[in-house]
Amino acid sequence: MFSGLLDLPWxxxxxxxxxLTHITIAAVTIYLHRHSAHxxxxxxxxxxxxxxxxxWATTGMTTKAWTxxxxxxHAKCETVEDPHSPQIxxxxxxxxxxxxxxxxxxxxxxTLEHYGHGTPDDWLEKHVYGKxxxxxxxxxxxxxxxxxxxxxxxxxxxxxxxIPFLAAGVINGIGHWWGYRNFQSEDASTNVVPWGIxxxxxxxxxxxxAYATSAKLSxxxxxxxxxxxxxxxxETLGLATVKKIAPKVKLVAKTQCDSDTxxxxxxxxxxxxxxxxRSLRDTCAAExxxxxxxxxSVDSARLRRWLHIDAAALPxxxxxxxxxxxxxxxxxxxxxxxxxxxxxxxQRSTASKEQLVHKLEDWCRRAEHSGIVPLQEFSKRxxxxx
Numbered sequence: 001m002f003s004g005l006l007d008l009p010w011x012x013x014x015x016x017x018x019x020l021t022h023i024t025i026a027a028v029t030i031y032l033h034r035h036s037a038h039x040x041x042x043x044x045x046x047x048x049x050x051x052x053x054x055x056w057a058t059t060g061m062t063t064k065a066w067t068x069x070x071x072x073x074h075a076k077c078e079t080v081e082d083p084h085s086p087q088i089x090x091x092x093x094x095x096x097x098x099x100x101x102x103x104x105x106x107x108x109x110x111t112l113e114h115y116g117h118g119t120p121d122d123w124l125e126k127h128v129y130g131k132x133x134x135x136x137x138x139x140x141x142x143x144x145x146x147x148x149x150x151x152x153x154x155x156x157x158x159x160x161x162x163i164p165f166l167a168a169g170v171i172n173g174i175g176h177w178w179g180y181r182n183f184q185s186e187d188a189s190t191n192v193v194p195w196g197i198x199x200x201x202x203x204x205x206x207x208x209x210a211y212a213t214s215a216k217l218s219x220x221x222x223x224x225x226x227x228x229x230x231x232x233x234x235e236t237l238g239l240a241t242v243k244k245i246a247p248k249v250k251l252v253a254k255t256q257c258d259s260d261t262x263x264x265x266x267x268x269x270x271x272x273x274x275x276x277x278r279s280l281r282d283t284c285a286a287e288x289x290x291x292x293x294x295x296x297s298v299d300s301a302r303l304r305r306w307l308h309i310d311a312a313a314l315p316x317x318x319x320x321x322x323x324x325x326x327x328x329x330x331x332x333x334x335x336x337x338x339x340x341x342x343x344x345x346x347q348r349s350t351a352s353k354e355q356l357v358h359k360l361e362d363w364c365r366r367a368e369h370s371g372i373v374p375l376q377e378f379s380k381r382x383x384x385x386x
Contacts, residue, residue, distance in 0.1 A: 004149030013148060017155045021162040022200075024058045027051040028066075028167055029200035029227040030234075036063055036119060037070045040215035041231060044239040052120065052129060057140040059163050060133030062125070065106040068116035072105070073172075074212055075115070077187040083111075084172045087188055094173030099164030166199050175205035182219055183210035183270035184277065184308045194223040201225035210270045211246035219246060252386040257361040259353060264385035265360065266346045272382070276342065277307045279378040280335050287331045296328050303332075311340045312347070334370055338363065 008016065031051035034040045043051075055061050069083050076082045083105040086094045094101070105111055129136070140159065144152035170192070179190030189209035196203040196217060204217040204225060211219075218225035234240035249268050254261065265272055284307060291298050306314070306322050314322065326332040345360050367379035 004145070004147055004152060006147050008148070013151055013155065016148070017158050020058075020155065021159055023054060024159065024163060025166070025198075025200040025202075026227065026230055027054050027058075028163060029202050030230060031055070032061075032063065032066045033070065033202070034215050034227070034231070036067045038213050039118075040213050040242070040244050042241040042243065043234070047234060047239045052124075056129045056133065056136035058137075058159050060137050061163075062130045062133075064112055064116040064119040064121075064125075064130075066102075067119050068112045068114070069102060069105045071115040072111055074209075077189075077209070078176070084168070086173050086177045091173050091177050094177075095165075095169045098168030098172055102168055167202065171199060171202045171205060175202070179206070181206045182274065183207070184273040185209045185270050186310070186313065191223075194220070196223070196225045196227065200230075201227035207246070213244050214246040215242045216245040250386050251381070251384040254383050254386070257357055257364060257383055259357055260386050261383060262345070262353065262357050262360055265382065268385065269343075269346045272385075273308070273339075273343070275381075276339060276378060279374045280307065280339075280372075283372060283374050284332065284335060287329050291325075291328055294328075296325075298325060306336065307339065310343045310347075312343075331372060334372060335375065338367060338370070338375070 006012075006016075030041075031043065031048060032055070035043050035048065052063060055063075072081070073083055073085075078085050078087050080088055082088055084094060084098060084101045089101065137160070141153070141156045144156040144159075146152070148155055174192055175190055176188045177190070179192045180194075181190055183206055185206065187209055189206045191206045192203040194204070201217045202208075204219070204223060207217050207219045207223070208214070215231055216225060216228045218228060231240055231242065235242060247267055249271060250264070281304070284303060285300075288298050288300055288303060302318075302321070303325065311319060311322075322336065326336050341363055345356060345363070349356070351359065364379045364383055368376050370376065
């Protein structure tokens, strides 16, 4: 019986499977995601075409469809127009039918035309990759059987399930459902785990939504993005050029807000909101206890949640509930009102840069006269953003 060109021990087949699927993961995160969808880096034509070919053979996906669907996800995140939000479709559907949601949206010509610009449109894309996806997948099956024998069918099956489950299911599902958040972005994105190895760095999904055009997905010292490691290797070999990575917060001793402060606060707005919530967390907890001692009904979980979410994003009923609760405490009223005003600095406005600088300086001045020590300390740090 034919056993394949490669006669391997059981663990050899396991390593071969992991290696083949990992190449596919690298192609998705480096080529489709960071290069094509977000233009965070440029790739040498040899590298980009290898990834195109590999994805054709292992997933049947086209660059235009994947890119368009992902861009629409960012543009319509967590709304009914989001192609794959667990907040809309439910986590079960994302985990079990994430790939099907991709196929449905991939057939939407309006999505492809509106969001698929700048993707390959050459002869190969039109006549091979986009037209004969089954040939690519079938060719990979034949190669796997030739190399590994009958067990190659199992290896091929794992390859076919790898992206639909891990990328379409885990990242699009769990990455908007469960995990930790470094940044209070305007969506429900989370970092699944701090070590982005199995899914090429895509595990750091909250970091990505905070700085979508960054080629590097890790942000904290303890986080690891293996996709970024591969990009740095390609860059060293002259096969990639990084265009943008997430900026780091820079602090400079200042006693007054200026245009640099304003620009830095707008750039790092998700970091600012996160730090604000953490700085005032204990203050709010103490006030909650004081309200409960006065027999005032308080939903602690909701009060904590409101500290992280812009008032404009709350439903009218919940906004009214928040107003009723914070009206019972001068401290809570100050904390939540000033959080709303701070968000107003970077939300769409017709105000000039000078007016926004004045607005930010006025905010800091009032924070420092609030009598709330954590708010005063936060304000002093905010002035130093540069």
